[in-house]
Amino acid sequence: MTLNRRKFLGTGxxxxxxxxxxxxxxxxxxxxxxxxxxxxxGGATAARYIAKDSKGEIxxxxxxxxxxxxxxxxxxxxxxxxxxxxxxxxSYGKLASEYGINVVHDWAIGIDRDTNMVTLAGGSKLPxxxxxxxxxxxxxxxxxxxxxxxxxxxxxxxxKAGSQTELLKAQLEAMPEGGTFAMVAPPNxxxxxxxxxxxxxxxxxxxxxxxxxxxxxVADPKPKFSKMALFQEGWGNHYDGMIDWIGPDFGGDSVxxxxxxxxxxxxxxxxxxxxxxxxxxxxxxKIAEIAGVTDGNWAPVNxxxxxxxxxxxxxxxxxxxxxxxxPKSGYAANSQAKVCAMAVRGALTxxxxxxxxxxxxxxxxITTNDGIKVGANYEATPEKIASTGGFIxxxxxxxxxxxxxYEESEGWYTGITSDMFG
Amino acid sequence: xxxxxxxxxxxxxxxxxxxxxxxxxxxxxxxHFKLCKxxxxxxxxxxxxxxxxxxxxxxxxxxxxxxxxxxxxxxxxADGGLEWHAEQLHAYLExxxxxxxxxRMNFRGMKDVDERADLxxxxxxxxxxxxxxPEADPTARGTDHDVDPAILAIQGDPEYGQYLSSExxxxxxxxxxxxxxxxxxxxxxxxxVVALHAYKSKKRAHPVMQMIxxxxxxxxxxxxxAYFKDPEQ
Numbered sequence: 001m002t003l004n005r006r007k008f009l010g011t012g013x014x015x016x017x018x019x020x021x022x023x024x025x026x027x028x029x030x031x032x033x034x035x036x037x038x039x040x041x042g043g044a045t046a047a048r049y050i051a052k053d054s055k056g057e058i059x060x061x062x063x064x065x066x067x068x069x070x071x072x073x074x075x076x077x078x079x080x081x082x083x084x085x086x087x088x089x090x091s092y093g094k095l096a097s098e099y100g101i102n103v104v105h106d107w108a109i110g111i112d113r114d115t116n117m118v119t120l121a122g123g124s125k126l127p128x129x130x131x132x133x134x135x136x137x138x139x140x141x142x143x144x145x146x147x148x149x150x151x152x153x154x155x156x157x158x159x160k161a162g163s164q165t166e167l168l169k170a171q172l173e174a175m176p177e178g179g180t181f182a183m184v185a186p187p188n189x190x191x192x193x194x195x196x197x198x199x200x201x202x203x204x205x206x207x208x209x210x211x212x213x214x215x216x217x218v219a220d221p222k223p224k225f226s227k228m229a230l231f232q233e234g235w236g237n238h239y240d241g242m243i244d245w246i247g248p249d250f251g252g253d254s255v256x257x258x259x260x261x262x263x264x265x266x267x268x269x270x271x272x273x274x275x276x277x278x279x280x281x282x283x284x285x286k287i288a289e290i291a292g293v294t295d296g297n298w299a300p301v302n303x304x305x306x307x308x309x310x311x312x313x314x315x316x317x318x319x320x321x322x323x324x325x326x327p328k329s330g331y332a333a334n335s336q337a338k339v340c341a342m343a344v345r346g347a348l349t350x351x352x353x354x355x356x357x358x359x360x361x362x363x364x365x366i367t368t369n370d371g372i373k374v375g376a377n378y379e380a381t382p383e384k385i386a387s388t389g390g391f392i393x394x395x396x397x398x399x400x401x402x403x404x405x406y407e408e409s410e411g412w413y414t415g416i417t418s419d420m421f422g
Numbered sequence: 423x424x425x426x427x428x429x430x431x432x433x434x435x436x437x438x439x440x441x442x443x444x445x446x447x448x449x450x451x452x453x454h455f456k457l458c459k460x461x462x463x464x465x466x467x468x469x470x471x472x473x474x475x476x477x478x479x480x481x482x483x484x485x486x487x488x489x490x491x492x493x494x495x496x497x498x499x500a501d502g503g504l505e506w507h508a509e510q511l512h513a514y515l516e517x518x519x520x521x522x523x524x525x526r527m528n529f530r531g532m533k534d535v536d537e538r539a540d541l542x543x544x545x546x547x548x549x550x551x552x553x554x555x556p557e558a559d560p561t562a563r564g565t566d567h568d569v570d571p572a573i574l575a576i577q578g579d580p581e582y583g584q585y586l587s588s589e590x591x592x593x594x595x596x597x598x599x600x601x602x603x604x605x606x607x608x609x610x611x612x613x614x615v616v617a618l619h620a621y622k623s624k625k626r627a628h629p630v631m632q633m634i635x636x637x638x639x640x641x642x643x644x645x646x647x648a649y650f651k652d653p654e655q
Contacts, residue, residue: 049588331592338588354585357637359592361630375630377637388637391629400497407494408593408630411602415593 032348035128039064042134042317042333049341070161080202094422134317135285143281145256154259178213179274193226198364204239221253234366284320298322303380305343324384363409371406451544495524502627576644583649614647
């Protein structure tokens with residue numbers, strides 16, 4: 001009863017294609033097979049580009065547990081009230097129906113690199129010629145004293161978008177008047193470098209409107225963070241006195257939490273809080289570790305094609321990869337996915353392979369119509385993906401420019417999600 | 423045909439730049455200003471109308487006339503450092519949207535370089551201190567962003583362009599929808615090449631586009647133009 005447990009999406013072509021998967025399992029003949037694990041900015045993009053550009057010459061299977069994908073990028077804007085939850089949700093329907101991708105909603109739990117086979121939680125097995133891992137992040141056990149994943153309902157991380165994001169929003173809305181919101185910020189490297197600080201901005205925005213006497217504490221192990229001057233300028237201008245950012249000089253790196261008592265202890269001083277967002281240290285999504293392609297917390301890759309340094313048939317994209325200078329961002333994963341898709345097609349069908357190019361831009365919102373951005377270009381060197389220069393918004397920019405930057409970020413969101421999901 | 427004409431124009435223009443420039447004829451320019459009059463005033467008592475008043479235009483920061491409500495595109499260009507000198511005016515008058523995407527100036531453009539020079543010479547007479555403006559400023563020949571005709575003549579490879587385009591479509595939607603970010607599909611190749619070179623040389627203001635275009639080679643820009651003129655091909 002494999003089919004009952006493997007849940008397929010879509011109709012017509014998609015179902016037809018996915019029905020055939022068990023039959024060709026283990027077969028050495030037929031079309032080359034690519035399995036993609038993880039349907040986010042890296043995986044969905046890679047699956048779509050391979051399917052689109054190979055024009056049916058490659059069988060593409062995308063394994064993703066959730067039926068509706070909520071993007072981490074822009075999830076802070078939902079917390080701030082600028083987006084509805086539904087605005088950041090996307091279905092895999094088009095990838096199945098328009099691109100003929102077998103979309104399998106299941107967890108990948110095993111990878112056999114000797115036989116090139118993926119095992120799913122539902123029991124079925126997927127053979128591959130090339131495997132693309134884009135599993136995003138998991139959290140390092142014991143990274144924040146007193147917190148583990150079982151505490152995520154009391155102290156949400158909300159760093160994988162979806163029910164965690166909704167939970168954090170509900171907790172914010174339920175905060176007592178004049179209450180305290182705390183964030184435990186993560187150490188480097190982590191997903192979305194400006195993310196925690198955009199989140200603080202969005203939460204401050206929400207509280208200023210709904211609970212203006214509330215306070216925000218941020219315990220941060222890092223002395224500096226992404227777009228720091230821009231965020232601090234914005235916090236001073238819009239949320240003066242509301243945000244207490246505690247860096248390592250003041251004990252921000254010495255934190256423990258008690259989810260039952262709802263306390264956060266910073267440098268020995270206990271704070272009673274009403275909502276606590278714990279964003280622990282991160283590592284590559286677990287399946288990368290199971291595949292045996294990680295070294296430490298992340299999976300090292302070759303910059304030219306995002307192939308794993310441990311296995312030429314496996315590529316690792318996005319947050320999970322140790323690639324060099326690119327930040328762990330949705331934009332970066334999408335950029336890497338296209339380089340990887342081209343390399344995989346080239347290897348499997350002999351299509352032309354052009355030199356790798358990467359780029360990244362991260363937009364953040366501070367308050368209504370106050371958008372900022374940072375970006376850079378990258379190239380593949382034998383050692384790593386290396387930055388070749390970039391730009392960052394400036395402090396003191398005009399309101400018009402900030403508004404244009406925010407509108408541009410909305411355009412980017414529409415653009416990248418169309419690029420991921422068709 | 424269009425390409426041939428364009429190359430001819432550029433040859434004349436760059437020749438002009440080398441030889442101390444044709445100075446435009448302000449008198450002839452006054453006639454051309456009729457085209458502008460429905461929106462712009464210049465001279466004593468000029469006020470903002472559909473477009474801003476044009477006194478003191480030379481050396482002025484773009485988007486800086488008090489009391490005039492500029493488009494977002496113009497504000498962005500101004501923030502990026504656009505100032506009005508002859509070269510920028512040539513480019514803007516030839517095709518406003520090519521220099522400032524999102525400008526509200528609905529003018530189809532003045533293609534004839536001599537007519538533009540005349541018009542610019544006329545506008546120069548309304549600058550506050552014409553004698554302080556270097557002679558080269560109002561009279562130097564803008565050559566529409568100075569794109570070398572040899573660059574415009576490069577035939578791009580649409581297949582390479584398609585690969586390169588994957589970097590563009592992270593933000594610009596391939597179906598041509600625009601939603602905070604302008605559409606770049608179905609552009610005439612030459613306009614595309616000129617626009618990207620304007621970003622590459624930082625004449626057009628926008629940090630992301632300057633970054634992206636900055637590392638594109640002439641061949642890569644030609645290939646992107648060849649692809650985007652009809653991505654469905």
